[in-house]
Amino acid sequence: MIIGIDLGTTYSLGATLNVDHQPILLPDNTDKNGLYTPSVLHINGNNAFVGQSVMHMLEQNPDLSVIRFFKRSLGENKPLHMDGQGDVWYAESVAALVLKKIKYDAEIYASNTVEGAVITIPAHFSDAQRKSVLHAAKMIDLSVLGLVEEPVAAAMHYGISNKASDQNILVYDLGGGTFDATVLSMSDRAFKVLSKDGLTDLGGKEFDEAIAGIVYQQFEKSLGRPVEFSGRKAQQLRVFSEEVKIELSSPGTQYVSRMCLLGDDNIEVFISRKEFERAITSHVERTLKILRRCIASANLQEEDIDVLLLVGGSSMVPFIQQHIKATMPKLADKIRFQDPMKAVVYGAAIYARMLSGKDQPGNNMDIPSELKGVTGYNLAVRAIDSESGRTILDIIIPKNRPIPLKVKKTYYTGPNNDGKMRIELVQFIEDNDVKTMGILNVGPLPTHEANYPIEITLEYTEDSVVVLQAYDPKTGRELEKTFGKEGMGANYLATQKKLVQKAFINNVI
DSSP, X not given: OEEEEEOOSSEEEEEEEOTTSOEEEOOBTTBTTOOOEESOEEEETTEEEETHXXXXXXXXXXXXXXXXXXXXXXXXXXXXXXOTTSOEEEHHXXXXXXXXXXXXXXXXXXXXXXXXXXXXXXXXXXXXXXHHHHHXXXXXXXXXXXXXXXXXXXHHHHHHHTTOOSEEEEEEEEOSSOEEEEEEEEOSSEEEEEEEEEESSOSHHHHHHHHHHHHHHHHHHHHTSOOOOOHHHHHHHHHHHHHHHHHHTSTTOOEEEEEEEETTEEEEEEEEHHHHHHHXXXXXXXXXXXXXXXXXXXXXXGGGOSEEEEESGGGGOHHHHHHHHHHOGGGGGGEEESOTTTHHHHHHHHHHHHHHTSSOOOGGGOOOSEEEOBOOSEEEEEEEOTTTOOEEEEEEEOTTOBSSEEEEEEEEOOTTOOSOEEEEEEEESSTTSOEEEEEEEEOOOSOXXXXXXXXXXXXXXXXXXXXXXXXXXXXXXXXXXXEEOTTOOTTHHHHHXXXXXXXXXXXXX
């Protein structure tokens, strides 16, 4: 069995293709009507509760210790949670539990073993974040056929469903915790990514928090004092804010007036759609700035776009469409929806079948044979300019270059060569937001002489994962190297895998 997995910030989903080669969602093994797994966890000893079961537990005990929004911490290599037994969990191991739950759901549904999966990721995920997803899958021995970027998966589903060809598709993907913009061209033979961009710190979470801020102000004004928060009150406010957001996004709804309970305090909250829209305007404008930059990076104009595909639950907020139409009028008549909550996982299931080479769909779902991506970040070495002495970013692979791609670069040892070379690799979209990928340590070198050449080969794979090699160009031999972020323990992944593999998901695995 081959599946697609949408590992989401707020909800995660699994899908596969049915006998008619159409994508279908995989239900929760305990609730056949449950098709969405909330990305929320509670860990208690060897028991890990994932998804809807945690939501039911929170209804009974709002002070329950839970893990949310772990996706934003992928790649940071920082402890995320300590359970009652003192075991430390990282974002990768938490993500592995969600993958484990979805894999189990798929196997119960189909009475078959999951042989491989495609996992979706935000288009702007860095090398470290992409490798974190692969590490999470490895912890549960899940064979990953490939990673696919969320807007690419959504565009794939749209293009195949509508038999689109020779079109430029612009994807606006606003999910629970991240935003992606991607421009693709689609032909009968291939999907080709032209450019991509995004934000790691913006999604529906920020919309919910905007409403929560309004609610808090009304409570403070009504009570005449600040609200002291507990776990229970925070949970009540989180649920209330999300419900209000959904209600204000319904057609024809101009305001919401309803009672809100926070602990022992209960007031009537009134929020108008206009008030909500004012609170999120700056967030929406940030996404449109990225959208324009993505179009420009593809060397296109707004009029060159054939379809603007809105994806993700938060993209259905009416103000987003209104703001696009008002500020980017050439795209006004090109806005389309295609299963915005499901498009990503449907595309992942289609791509998984395509990569597997098994049981290819027939004429009712013709799939282009190629998917061509681009680099999402500038890949550079942080170096010292020999003339000025200033720190510079030596770009080796610029962003939005077709992949897979392999580039070679030669560096030379300094005057105080100790038989080793230390190189810091970084990724960035803009030079005011540079992220360290890790330190490449090369050596021992064959000599301590100054200006000795070391050839570094960097490869961007089809999954946009960076692979490094170091050679002695004088002998052609590969040199010993280590690469990674400093401070990570050698047993980090092995320890986390043991935690994940002994965990019983929702008391059934």
